[in-house]
Amino acid sequence: METLLLTTSEQDITKAAEIIRKGGLVGMPTETVYGLAADALNPKAVMSIFEAKGRPADNPLIVHISNINDIEKFGLTAEIPEKALRLAEKFWPGPLTVIMPKGKNVPPQVTAGLNSVAIRFPSHKGAQALISKSQRPLAAPSANLSGSPSPTTAQHVMNDLGGRIGAVIDGGDCEVGLESTVVTLCTNPPTLLRPGKVTLEELREVLGEVNLSSAVLEKLKDKEEAPSPGMKYRHYAPNAKVYLVKGDDRAFTEFVNSKTGEGVLSLCYDEDAARICVPYITLGKKGDYDEEAHNLFSALRKIDETPNIKTVYARCPDTKGVGMAVYNRLIRAAGFEVIDLYE
Ligand code: AMP
Numbered sequence: 001m002e003t004l005l006l007t008t009s010e011q012d013i014t015k016a017a018e019i020i021r022k023g024g025l026v027g028m029p030t031e032t033v034y035g036l037a038a039d040a041l042n043p044k045a046v047m048s049i050f051e052a053k054g055r056p057a058d059n060p061l062i063v064h065i066s067n068i069n070d071i072e073k074f075g076l077t078a079e080i081p082e083k084a085l086r087l088a089e090k091f092w093p094g095p096l097t098v099i100m101p102k103g104k105n106v107p108p109q110v111t112a113g114l115n116s117v118a119i120r121f122p123s124h125k126g127a128q129a130l131i132s133k134s135q136r137p138l139a140a141p142s143a144n145l146s147g148s149p150s151p152t153t154a155q156h157v158m159n160d161l162g163g164r165i166g167a168v169i170d171g172g173d174c175e176v177g178l179e180s181t182v183v184t185l186c187t188n189p190p191t192l193l194r195p196g197k198v199t200l201e202e203l204r205e206v207l208g209e210v211n212l213s214s215a216v217l218e219k220l221k222d223k224e225e226a227p228s229p230g231m232k233y234r235h236y237a238p239n240a241k242v243y244l245v246k247g248d249d250r251a252f253t254e255f256v257n258s259k260t261g262e263g264v265l266s267l268c269y270d271e272d273a274a275r276i277c278v279p280y281i282t283l284g285k286k287g288d289y290d291e292e293a294h295n296l297f298s299a300l301r302k303i304d305e306t307p308n309i310k311t312v313y314a315r316c317p318d319t320k321g322v323g324m325a326v327y328n329r330l331i332r333a334a335g336f337e338v339i340d341l342y343e
């Protein structure tokens with residue numbers, strides 16, 4: 001199949017919306033990462049998302065809307081919880097996904113048979129235009145092959161899914177660069193399932209008490225049930241083996257420099273670059289969590305484009321604010337392998 005590379009012009013959005021309405025797949029720019037969009041009310045189209053990505057069928061999808069009224073209009077939920085309205089008021093359109101009780105119109109393929117549904121209203125104008133023009137809610141996971149880093153440019157989507165999907169809309173570099181924050185209202189108090197640009201502190205300001213799922217920062221124990229199916233899977237990983245390294249500036253530099261000549265790459269901060277003697281990629285200035293988030297996935301993709309890299313040592317980000325989201329993705333990319341130089 002030829003994959004069209006489209007722009008966000010009205011004419012191209014119309015083309016993309018036609019593909020969606022015929023049950024096809026479109027790579028959609030959003031402010032978080034690129035999504036792989038299909039008509040959420042068409043079970044066959046939804047199933048082809050799983051096929052194109054190689055995504056496990058028990059990992060549910062987020063439904064994207066372009067107006068809060070879409071929830072009722074398309075029967076996405078049985079009722080809209082009052083807490084969802086408060087979150088929408090503060091964070092929508094934007095990088096927050098809210099899980100609520102599922103309405104009867106949502107096919108089980110979207111929710112992997114769960115009785116809850118994940119809903120997001122993105123702020124990216126290209127995403128909003130595609131959803132409105134399609135006149136459908138759009139189910140969309142990240143537009144990468146399952147297991148690889150999420151795509152933050154149209155080229156990343158083409159690299160992973162070119163030839164398997166109808167079109168990609170190029171809406172530029174994703175502003176946030178990490179997937180949305182996911183909070184469920186199906187527990188009392190609500191639970192943060194995946195950290196993102198909207199932080200735990202910000203959610204607590206609106207909702208009061210919010211629990212942090214233990215699987216956000218730690219590995220699920222053997223046989224422990226995942227509060228969100230996506231937590232079970234290997235994620236975001238480049239081909240090289242990644243380790244998170246805890247240690248101060250000096251200890252980190254000495255550690256990676258002792259590995260010269262071993263196919264090692266260091267994922268570090270701008271400030272480290274001058275002292276590091278192995279190949280490196282920086283995530284930005286130390287402590288600038290937004291910049292780290294913005295750069296992380298393209299950095300992970302660049303690792304695989306650097307010849308002969310077998311091992312990556314990544315500086316361990318801090319877990320404050322948006323840093324928690326960066327840590328959550330990196331610890332998964334590292335398969336929870338941590339080297340602690342403080343010990
Ligand atoms: P992605 O679409 O790849 O950004 O992933 C969406 C994330 O939301 C995955 O981790 C899913 O497991 C999670 N998710 C979607 N729907 C639900 C739901 N109804 N209950 C719990 N987690 C969900």
Ligand code: MG
Nearest residue numbers: 141142150179
């Ligand atoms: Mg994903």
